[in-house]
Each structure stands twice: as structure tokens, then as C-alpha cells.
Amino acid sequence: MAKNEEPQEKATPITEIERKITVDLWKTKLHGEIVGIKQKEEHMAKSRQFTRDLELFGEVIEKKKGEDKTIGYVGYRKGLWDEEKDKLERRLVIKLFSKSMYYQGTLEEMVGREFTRSLSARHDFPSFNLMIDDYEYLIPLNKIRGGWFVPEWFVFRIDDEEGFIPIILKHKMGLGIDYRIVHGIGEKQFGKIDGKKFDVGGRYDISLKSTDERLVDNVLVRALILFAASLKFHEEIFKKIKKGTKKMRKNEWYPTLTNEEKLLRRNPRAILRK
Numbered sequence: 001m002a003k004n005e006e007p008q009e010k011a012t013p014i015t016e017i018e019r020k021i022t023v024d025l026w027k028t029k030l031h032g033e034i035v036g037i038k039q040k041e042e043h044m045a046k047s048r049q050f051t052r053d054l055e056l057f058g059e060v061i062e063k064k065k066g067e068d069k070t071i072g073y074v075g076y077r078k079g080l081w082d083e084e085k086d087k088l089e090r091r092l093v094i095k096l097f098s099k100s101m102y103y104q105g106t107l108e109e110m111v112g113r114e115f116t117r118s119l120s121a122r123h124d125f126p127s128f129n130l131m132i133d134d135y136e137y138l139i140p141l142n143k144i145r146g147g148w149f150v151p152e153w154f155v156f157r158i159d160d161e162e163g164f165i166p167i168i169l170k171h172k173m174g175l176g177i178d179y180r181i182v183h184g185i186g187e188k189q190f191g192k193i194d195g196k197k198f199d200v201g202g203r204y205d206i207s208l209k210s211t212d213e214r215l216v217d218n219v220l221v222r223a224l225i226l227f228a229a230s231l232k233f234h235e236e237i238f239k240k241i242k243k244g245t246k247k248m249r250k251n252e253w254y255p256t257l258t259n260e261e262k263l264l265r266r267n268p269r270a271i272l273r274k
Contacts, residue, residue: 015211017209017211017216018208019206019207020063020205020207020208021061021062021071021205021206021221021225022204022205023059023202023204023228023229024058024061024202025202026057040052043097046101047101050095051077053080054075054076054077055075055078055082056073056074057075057076057229058229059074060073060225071098072104073101074095074096074097074225075094076092077095087243088240088244088247089256090240091111091258092108093107093108094106094107094229095107096222096225096226103133105131105133105225106226107128107129107226107227107229107230108131108260108264109127109128110127110128110140110264111261112255112257112265113127113142114127114241115241115245115255117142123146124143124237124238124241125142125241126234126238128140128141128142128227129141130227132218132222132223135219140156141154141227142156151170151171151172153168154179154227158214158219162214165220167183167184167220167223169181169193169227176196177231178193179193180192181208190209190210190212190215191207191209193205193227202231204228204229206225206228
């Protein structure tokens with residue numbers, strides 16, 4: 001080393017953060033978390049988001065320090081799904097709760113958007129809105145690609161102070177329900193959703209690995225959990241869209257919109273002017 005040369009500091013290595021989460025959908029409704037009127041009343045008392053027609057149907061588990069720990073539950077509004085006699089009028093609403101049953105987020109099917117897009121695309125293109133607790137933006141989640149021998153893609157974005165992060169969920173062709181999780185900028189995969197082929201209820205393993213903390217934080221993780229939980233219902237949604245668009249082209253049916261869906265589309269600037 002030269003006489004006057006300062007010793008160089010060693011660069012701090014960039015650490016990759018890894019998260020592994022499982023969305024385990026139950027085989028039957030006879031599970032401890034959903035049995036009993038008293039327990040449902042307790043859940044409703046903790047959160048207004050736990051409605052009377054909400055039925056829990058799965059558990060969320062995260063691997064932490066080598067151990068599997070339950071971190072939450074997912075439920076759907078059976079009044080809008082199971083109890084709707086006309087299958088064309090069904091609307092999927094899924095909610096995510098913590099282990100102690102506090103609200104964390106919602107996925108809502110956007111019927112008007114999906115039928116409009118599917119009519120023009122001539123394919124079934126489901127659309128959803130995601131609402132994550134303590135996150136100030138709505139997150140539209142849309143299928144933008146798919147068809148015969150064309151792998152389906154879903155897209156959404158996370159907005160923050162630095163800009164936005166475009167996320168593409170690319171379905172892998174094959175027997176399973178598997179998706180690659182890709183950052184749209186640079187087309188770099190940083191995670192995957194692995195659907196277990198022979199699990200009766202439905203099981204989806206989500207794995208993420210990145211040096212960017214935004215790609216492993218709770219906003220994106222909760223969005224992925226809600227998407228994975230919705231996969232159980234996709235086949236029925238596809239059938240509904242196919243049948244509905246066929247009737248609409250023949251001028252035989254008009255879809256109706258719930259007040260909840262209309263509220264999600266309201267123009268905030270127009271509301272402020274009133």
C-alpha cells in the first residue's frame with residue numbers, strides 16, 4: 001500500500017430477503033375455525049369486514065426460521081357466490097384476516113370490467129380489485145392474455161413514493177396451476193406460485209426472493225395471497241364469462257352491478273365537488 005493511500009472500506013454485501021408462504025384451502029367446511037355461531041360472532045365483533053355471510057375456507061402459513069406458523073385465514077362471501085341461484089349473477093369477494101382475525105385485505109370481482117373486456121377480446125378475461133388494509137391505493141388485477149395454447153397472464157401494480165412496480169403473473173403451461181412472478185421492468189422473475197396438483201382442497205405455495213424490500217413486503221404479499229385464494233374459483237368464473245358474453249352478443253342478457261362494485265368505480269373528484 002502506498003504511504004499516503006487510505007485503506008478502502010469493504011463493500012457491504014447486498015442481502016437477499018426470502019419469504020415462503022402457503023395458502024392451504026380446506027377440503028371440507030368442518031374446520032375448527034368455522035364451526036360454531038359463538039365463534040363467528042366473536043370474529044364479527046373484531047372487524048366489520050367479517051360479514052355474517054363470510055365463510056372461512058383456508059389457512060395462510062408462513063415458514064419462519066424453519067418452522068411453519070399460521071399467520072392468517074381467507075374467507076369468501078357465500079351470499080354473493082353459493083347462495084346466488086343465477087350463476088351469471090355470482091360475484092366473488094374474498095377477504096384476508098390475520099391469525100387473530102383482524103382484517104388485512106379484500107379481493108373483489110369487477111363484473112362490469114370483466115364482461116366489457118371479455119366481449120371485446122373474445123376470451124374470458126376476469127377482473128378484480130384488491131384493497132389492502134393501510135394501503136391508500138386500489139390495486140386493479142386483470143387477466144390480459146390467454147386463450148387456446150396461449151398461457152394466461154395476470155397483471156397488477158404497486159404504487160409508492162419511488163414510482164410503481166408492475167407485476168406480471170405468468171401461468172406455466174402444464175398440469176399444475178403454477179405462475180412465475182415477474183417484475184415488469186427488466187422482465188426478472190423474483191418468485192413463483194406453485195399449485196399442488198393432487199391436493200383435494202387446493203394448496204398454493206408462494207415463494208419470493210429479492211434484494212428489493214418492496215418485492216417482499218406485506219402489501220405485495222397480501223395481494224399474492226388473495227390472488228392464490230381466488231384460483232379455486234377461476235374455472236367457475238371462466239364458465240360464467242363464456243356463457244354471459246355469448247348471451248350478451250345475442251342481446252339475451254344484461255349483467256347487473258352491485259352497489260359495492262359501483263362505489264369502487266366512483267370518481268373521487270366528482271364526489272369532492274358535490
